[in-house]
Amino acid sequence: xxxxxxxxxxxxxxxxxxxxxxxxxxxxxxxxxxxxxxxxxxxxxxxxxxxxxxxxxxxxxxxxxxxxxxxxxxxxxxxxxxxxxxxxxxxxxxxxxxxxxxxxxxxxxxxxxxxxxxxxxxxxxxxxxxxxxxxxxxxxxxxxxxxxxxxxxxxxxxxxxxxxxxxxxxxxxxxxxxxxxxxxxxxxxxxxxxxxxxxxxxxxxxxxxxxxxxxxxxxxxxxxxxxxxxxxxxxxxxxxxxxxxxxxxxxxxxxxxxxxxxxxxxxxx
Amino acid sequence: xxxxxxxxxxxxxxxxxxxxxxxxxxxxxxxxxxxxxxxxxxxxxxxxxxxxxxxxxxxxxxxxxxxxxxxxxxxxxxxxxxxxxxxxxxxxxxxxxxxxxxxxxxxxxxxxxxxxxxxxxxxxxxxxxxxxxxxxxxxxxxxxxxxxxxxxxxxxxxxxxxxxxxxxxxxxxxxxxxxxxxxxxxxxxxxxxxxxxxxxxxxxxxxxxxxxxxxxxxxxxxxxxxxxxxxxxxxxxxxxxxxxxxxxxxxxxxxxxxxxxxxxxxxxxxxxxxx
Numbered sequence: 001x002x003x004x005x006x007x008x009x010x011x012x013x014x015x016x017x018x019x020x021x022x023x024x025x026x027x028x029x030x031x032x033x034x035x036x037x038x039x040x041x042x043x044x045x046x047x048x049x050x051x052x053x054x055x056x057x058x059x060x061x062x063x064x065x066x067x068x069x070x071x072x073x074x075x076x077x078x079x080x081x082x083x084x085x086x087x088x089x090x091x092x093x094x095x096x097x098x099x100x101x102x103x104x105x106x107x108x109x110x111x112x113x114x115x116x117x118x119x120x121x122x123x124x125x126x127x128x129x130x131x132x133x134x135x136x137x138x139x140x141x142x143x144x145x146x147x148x149x150x151x152x153x154x155x156x157x158x159x160x161x162x163x164x165x166x167x168x169x170x171x172x173x174x175x176x177x178x179x180x181x182x183x184x185x186x187x188x189x190x191x192x193x194x195x196x197x198x199x200x201x202x203x204x205x206x207x208x209x210x211x212x213x214x215x216x217x218x219x220x221x222x223x224x225x226x227x228x229x230x231x232x233x234x235x236x237x238x239x240x241x242x243x244x245x246x247x248x249x250x251x252x253x254x255x256x257x258x259x260x261x262x263x264x265x266x267x268x269x
Numbered sequence: 270x271x272x273x274x275x276x277x278x279x280x281x282x283x284x285x286x287x288x289x290x291x292x293x294x295x296x297x298x299x300x301x302x303x304x305x306x307x308x309x310x311x312x313x314x315x316x317x318x319x320x321x322x323x324x325x326x327x328x329x330x331x332x333x334x335x336x337x338x339x340x341x342x343x344x345x346x347x348x349x350x351x352x353x354x355x356x357x358x359x360x361x362x363x364x365x366x367x368x369x370x371x372x373x374x375x376x377x378x379x380x381x382x383x384x385x386x387x388x389x390x391x392x393x394x395x396x397x398x399x400x401x402x403x404x405x406x407x408x409x410x411x412x413x414x415x416x417x418x419x420x421x422x423x424x425x426x427x428x429x430x431x432x433x434x435x436x437x438x439x440x441x442x443x444x445x446x447x448x449x450x451x452x453x454x455x456x457x458x459x460x461x462x463x464x465x466x467x468x469x470x471x472x473x474x475x476x477x478x479x480x481x482x483x484x485x486x487x488x489x490x491x492x493x494x495x496x497x498x499x500x501x502x503x504x505x506x507x508x509x510x511x512x513x514x515x516x517x518x519x520x521x522x523x524x525x526x527x528x529x530x531x532x533x534x535x536x537x538x539x540x541x542x543x544x
Contacts, residue, residue, distance in 0.1 A: 021296045022342055025394075025421050030401055034414040047410050051402035055474055058398050059523075061390035064382065065304065065339065069524070098527055115300045122298075122307050126335055129328035131314050138311040141298035174539045181543045182534035184476025188506060189526045190395075191475075192513030195467050197391050198460040199514065206461050210468025215502045221400055221469070228465035232458040 005157060007039035008084075009150055012076045016149030017142055019072035020108065022062060027072035029053035029079075029097075036079035045083045049093045053078065056094060056186045057101070059193030067112070070104025071097075073149050077156045085161035088168055091183035098186075100156075107148050115141055206231060278320050278360040280353060285437070287315040288349065289430055295345050304339035309374075312345070316353055320360035330356070333367050340378035341385035346429040348377050350436020351443050358440075373441070380447070384456040392463035397421060399470055471510050472503025479505070480544035 011032060019027040026032060030050040037046015053075060060068040074097035080086075082093040118137055125133035168176075195207065206228075213219055213227060291312045298307035310331055317330045340348060351373060358365045397420050405413025436443055479494040497504050513526050537543040 017297065020299055021294055023293045023425065025418070028394075028398060028417070030398055030405065030414050030417050034411060044410055047405045047414060051405035051413060054398050054402045058395040061386075061394070063386050063390060065301075095531070098531075102524065112299055112301050115298060119298060119300050119303065119307050122310065123332070123335060126310070126331035127328055129324035129331070131318060131327060131331060134307070134310060134331060135314055138294065138298050138307055141307065142294050145297055175535060177544075178535035178538035181477075181538050182531045185509065185534050186527060186530050187475055188471070188509045188513055189523055189530060191467050191471055191510050192517055192526070193523055194391055194395050194463065195510070196514050196517040198387055198463050198467075200460075203460055203464045206464040207468040210465035211471055211503070211507060212468075212501075214469035214472050221403055221473070224469045225396065225400075225462075225466060228462040228469075231465060232461035235461055236454050236458045 004040045008036055008076065008080055008157065009154060011035045011039060012072075012149045012153040013146035015072035015076050016146040019070050019104070019149065020062075020145045021142070027070070027075065029057055029071055029075040032072065032075035033079035033082075036076055037083040040080070040083045042083040045087075045090070046079050049079055049082045049090050050075070052090055052094050052183060053097055056097070056183075056190055059190030059197075060101070061193075061197075063197075067105055067108050069098075069101035070108050071101055073104035073107070073152055074098070074100035076149065076153055080153075080157060081164060086164040087161075088164060089180075091180040092168055094183040094186065095179050103152065104149065107152070111144060111148050115144065118144075278357060280316055280319055280357060280437075284315045284319050285353075285433065288312055288353070289346075289433055291315070292346055292349065292429055292433070296342050303335075303337040305342075305345070306335050306338050309338045309345065309349075310334040312349055313352065313356075316356055320356055326360075329367070333371065336371060338374060338378060339382070341382040341389065343389060343425060343429055344378075344381040344385045344432070347381065347432035347436045347443065348374055350433040350438075351377070351440060353433075353437045354440035373444075377444070377447075381452075384452045387456055387463065388459040392459040392466075393424065394421070395463070395470075396466050399466070399474065403474075471506050475503070475506030475509070477505045477509070478544050480541055 011026070014024075015027040015032045017026075018024055026035070030047075030053075033046045033050030033053060034043065035046070037043040037050070040046075053071075057069075057071045057074075060071060062068050077100055078093040078097040081088050081096060082090060088096075118141060122134050122137045125131075125137065171179075199207070209231070210224065210228065214224060219227075291314070295308040295312055296305055298311070299305060300307070313334045314331070317327055317334075321327045321330055334352075352370060355365050355370045355373060359367065359370065398417055401413040401417035401420075403413075404416055405411075439446070479492075479497065501507070509530075516526060517523065534543065
């Protein structure tokens with residue numbers, strides 16, 4: 001058990017770095033929960049939570065200066081509660097992840113302020129021409145991002161599994177059922193965030209086309225993807241002949257105003 | 270020194286690989302209000318070491334790259350590529366000033382972020398991760414996460430390396446390419462695929478089942494869900510999603526939407542509307 005706790009903390013570190021760096025995507029629930037599941041020896045429950053939680057978080061993105069809710073802390077700790085000794089159901093994990101994501105977001109914002117003196121040190125190092133020190137300071141910041149998730153994870157791992165089980169079993173069955181319903185319904189918020197980011201008047205028809213085709217259960221997700229790409233190719237190819245120039249009414253986010261609006265919205269998350 | 274055989278102010282392939290490697294931590298020192306400034310400087314350090322011999326020159330170059338910077342992280346590779354080309358010219362005495370380099374960075378970072386955000390965060394990640402999640406939930410288990418991890422990182426690393434090399438080779442010509450509208454087309458295409466697939470995900474991935482029945486006479490009960498499915502399957506998820514988009518447009522925070530959906534689920538289940 002001690003080894004798996006150590007492994008969970010290592011995963012928390014990786015997820016914490018990635019939550020800000022956004023490169024290898026270890027903080028995405030489908031990866032983080034799977035890794036935690038593997039670490040505690042129940043990979044399948046980790047994958048099940050990761051996949052369900054991924055659908056809830058797929059619209060959370062750091063754009064411009066905005067900080068989205070942080071899936072890193074949420075995914076690692078929820079996966080511990082599902083795959084670890086507490087063995088809570090997947091739906092409970094999805095719901096519990098939400099307040100954790102909010103805490104993670106607050107910690108990310110806080111660290112972006114706390115790190116300012118460290119960046120000021122880099123200015124001093126640059127003035128002295130000390131390039132190695134600049135590199136070191138940057139690596140320290142990366143480590144701080146990891147620690148940002150490791151510490152709260154370690155604290156939450158201290159909660160005895162029995163407490164969590166008792167708390168869950170104390171819930172009335174109608175509430176437990178409600179949580180299951182919520183876990184299936186919460187995905188619409190993420191879909192809405194992504195749609196809101198890209199939607200413009202000329203793009204809405206494609207949304208309804210996708211919706212209508214997907215109600216035919218014979219079409220697989222890959223087939224739907226191919227239809228989408230084909231439609232995009234045809235449209236973009238034909239587009240320049242549609243009277244007004246290509247710069248006038250682009251899809252979302254291309255004009256500076258749109259981007260600022262979006263920043264503000266996402267900042268308020 | 271091994272570099273004696275080549276021109277002193279020229280970047281080697283090794284330098285470029287080091288810079289490429291450092292790009293993977295570009296956002297680590299994200300701070301207010303200078304954003305990715307330390308990250309960009311960190312990425313440039315192998316080039317500064319190669320191009321500038323004296324400590325004063327190195328100090329000037331490092332300080333210049335510590336000014337505020339922010340873009341979509343993968344687009345930083347393209348900007349870095351162009352910066353490398355300009356720094357090389359600057360170091361070799363060509364007519365490229367430090368102010369020119371900064372102006373290029375500031376000019377590119379905003380517009381490139383605007384076209385890259387919808388492609389990577391708005392289209393590729395939601396689609397790839399939803400596909401991986403569907404694989405995972407339909408019995409492929411660990412294959413789902415693997416598909417996501419490989420699909421994402423192969424695309425990301427290929428793009429970053431290609432963008433950095435292309436930017437370095439083309440230098441300021443990149444700006445001509447970008448103003449030709451090719452990127453806008455790419456973003457438009459990606460947004461179309463994104464909207465289409467989001468439309469497809471709504472009925473496939475939202476689980477809402479009505480429990481209630483409609484009593485029309487003493488003998489016939491209609492299950493409401495069956496009735497709705499006769500109209501359009503996934504009608505309820507569609508209404509919910511459009512409602513959320515409408516609320517987002519009216520500046521309701523996503524956090525409140527999550528809380529709202531949770532409350533609706535709990536109350537609805539308690540009242541016996543959902544199952």
